[in-house]
Amino acid sequence: MIELAPNHKYGLAIDVPLMPASGAFGYGDAYGDLVDISGLGAIVTNPISLQPRQATQGRRIAVHEDSFVVHTGWPNPGARRVIRDYGATWERLTVPVIVHLLANHTSEVARAAALFSAVPNVRAIELGFTAAASRKRAVELVTAAAVEGDLPVIAQIPFDRVDDLAPYLARQGVDALTLTAPPRAVLPVDENGEDPGVARFGRGRLYGRALFPLLLNTLSRWAVKLPVPVIACGGIASPDDALACLTLGAAAVQVDALLWRDPSLLDRIARALAKPRAAYPAVTHLLSPNEPETEENV
Amino acid sequence: MIELAPNHKYGLAIDVPLMPASGAFGYGDAYGDLVDISGLGAIVTNPISLQPRQATQGRRIAVHEDSFVVHTGWPNPGARRVIRDYGATWERLTVPVIVHLLANHTSEVARAAALFSAVPNVRAIELGFTAAASRKRAVELVTAAAVEGDLPVIAQIPFDRVDDLAPYLARQGVDALTLTAPPRAVLPVDENGEDPGVARFGRGRLYGRALFPLLLNTLSRWAVKLPVPVIACGGIASPDDALACLTLGAAAVQVDALLWRDPSLLDRIARALAKPRAAYPAVTHLLSPNEPETEENV
Amino acid sequence: MDQAPEAGEFMLADLGGPVREALFPSTPVGDGFDTVVPPGHGATRLLPGATVDMLGPLGRGFRLAPTGYPIARLLLIAGAESLPLLGPLFQAAPSVVLVVEAATRAQLPPPNRFPPTVELTLVTRDGSAGYLGPLEAEGAAPAGLERAHTRLVELVAWAERICVAHDPSRYPALAALVKRVRLQPHADLAQAIVRVPMPCGAGVCDVCRVATPRGERRACVDGPVFDLLDFLPE
């Protein structure tokens, strides 16, 4: 049993330190028999806003070598419709549901959090921020979700805001942190796809193996140091990757859009993580972020 | 002819917008006949400090999939010894030499810059900063190099400090910016190498294709917007990559440690860049960083 | 593969990239299928005999008729580039008429590529061969040319099913044409396929959203074959 919200009155206990990342798994029923949800620790929903949102027009994905960028504008049917369509499904799940909210306006976040609090088996709110959200605004959004929602609040930190936001939000009462949301990136567009010649670059959220070395760095610098549990997210593509994140102090891992290529990845990681914790390899050659740095130990 | 220091009294004019990155090419003579230096725009030296530095002990490289991290502690024989050993070589080169200085203490940087100013054909100083350097400190270091050295000063910006440092240094009088220095990363160590079982993780500067999508994002957000020329650096591995950087507004490119695998990359990029500039593809689907963002144009 | 995809359905293939790619059947072959991919596509780098991991069949394909009610007269309408998507339907009814539109003569497919039972109607937008396009344009034709529209109206009136594979920007006008000719067209009378990147194929990623006047649909689970009338302008 892993407790992801030790400071919260209800807590957020999960059996297996594994869940899909927001945006990678839909609302729970999309993969049907391809994924055994009962083997996961929790599911995280696609991003949801209070009001419905439509998709952006134009190119929404660009693939180049081992990476891809996605730019959709986070379309979703809005909080009420999601509850109507998926509330019953969630109630039947044997694992907790974590609802991911697009954190835009405090009033909207507050109302959405209140709505989802009343849905059986919704056990936490994860907030996604814009990359430009100030510290002050991020705390307001977390507070809005926590006060109105009564549920543990997890903050998914923008890729390049960890040093700035993670310790700050942890001190200001967030229950857990997801490190990190995908970075923005620009990819040259391979001209062999559906619309040759239209665009040479695509911009969007970056997915792929590229993120993993940077995720490990973030974890090695922060996971042990922060006073709240850290959920690792970014480029995890194998059971070994998941174990590496736990070894560096993550309390759990999220598998992002790489699972579209291989939905069975979730089951394979679940099996690897079900082995006893003592079997995880130990960190040897890595500086703990709390230790002073010297020529010898960096 | 590309002018990399338009605001400097001497300027820094180069014929081809291409050079090796600091640390990738040694001090100019290492690759011998494998690279035709006269086809480059300039060379950038390995990082140099005023005093000699020794290498770190222990693991210095870790390779995993398409990426690798390097951690050496920037050993070098110190400024005076470098000048003694390579001054004559540099004088014979038909392209400018850019000396990369490890920017640690203002007094050391000032003295090293003064020494290199007196060396024939050394035409600019590039400064490397620690990731933790404050804005104030960075400006002091740039000023120290500029005042004592009389040469154009290029600042190589740490990977995660672009938003913070690049516009600030550009306003405070730096002549050009290299975006960016390699990020820190942690890699799982493949246990098939020289010392099996010793360490499970390696930390250091990250190199590989992983950096390229993030470099393009940085360029698309900043290259056109900044008031000084930008030199692109990070994960460039083909002539197309170099062209993509120039298309996004970079004035020149640096090829980093990927050239160790393929030293001929420099010659191949040089040939591609020698073609007339009008042949570069145009940006179509990409927001200029100066335009306001709307649902339509992001 | 447990089952081969039918017309308009697709397989998600792992071709070595970071996301899967949708492969549509162009010709059923034994238990499997042939597929047509653009030049330079990842699949062209596969060696003969290579094993490809695929998920599927996925999506809603073309729906010809409920079992027991076979149709006799099938109209197929294709842009030259999208033509392979209709390949599995070339022999799906006793009487099949195929309308193919291209920009110019050189882009039309060679007529010997089709089974003899398919009646071919060729259209070029520059009038260099066959009827003069575009399909939905009315009005007098220049001397020596005949408008495709006139012929299309006849065929739409004749058909029991209409299956379209073309540039989706043409679907509103084609839907309007069907609506005008058939007045009360029943659901699924005319169906149209939309080809967009579908990285997840499971309704998860929202990359494949298709805007219609009746709201957004996801190509991978709501389509890729839609009722053409979903595209009818409001």
Add this chain to the structure above:
Amino acid sequence: MDQAPEAGEFMLADLGGPVREALFPSTPVGDGFDTVVPPGHGATRLLPGATVDMLGPLGRGFRLAPTGYPIARLLLIAGAESLPLLGPLFQAAPSVVLVVEAATRAQLPPPNRFPPTVELTLVTRDGSAGYLGPLEAEGAAPAGLERAHTRLVELVAWAERICVAHDPSRYPALAALVKRVRLQPHADLAQAIVRVPMPCGAGVCDVCRVATPRGERRACVDGPVFDLLDFLPE
């Protein structure tokens, strides 16, 4: 390949990873060479007949003698794991003695792997076979065992050249032994190879720096074969 690497020289091979890897010759074969890589190494995934892009030969190899002054008596000293590095020297002189040290019997190489002209001296650190190691340890041996050190001193006195491939942490002690036995050893009398990752092979990256009491050296250009006496403690 223009030229095959000689003993102690290396090729930098592009095995598909982001950096090249150093391959050392273990046996010259025609124009090329055999190489021994650890289990799991990238090279083990190569298919037979695969073409590998290589740079080289690089580095300073073992220097046996100036042309015209062939040596007659060659001493080779290897740790079991580093033994393949000395392979190209097994027949480099009329009289070759090879000392191989392993932790235990099972790690010793099978004697039939060597040409009959090589005189083999086996050493184990646990005394399970051959002489009792470690090589540089003096003093009385337990009953029934004989110290390797005694034999090694004889061989060092006998040899015209000594080539070592072992764990570099042993080099200071081995250098001290040579210095003690030979008093005024000339340059290059004893040479030792250091195997470290060499990603650039050009003296650029500083990854291959080797600390010696006489200052840092780069394995790729100053080595990988060094004068053993460079490791002599100050």
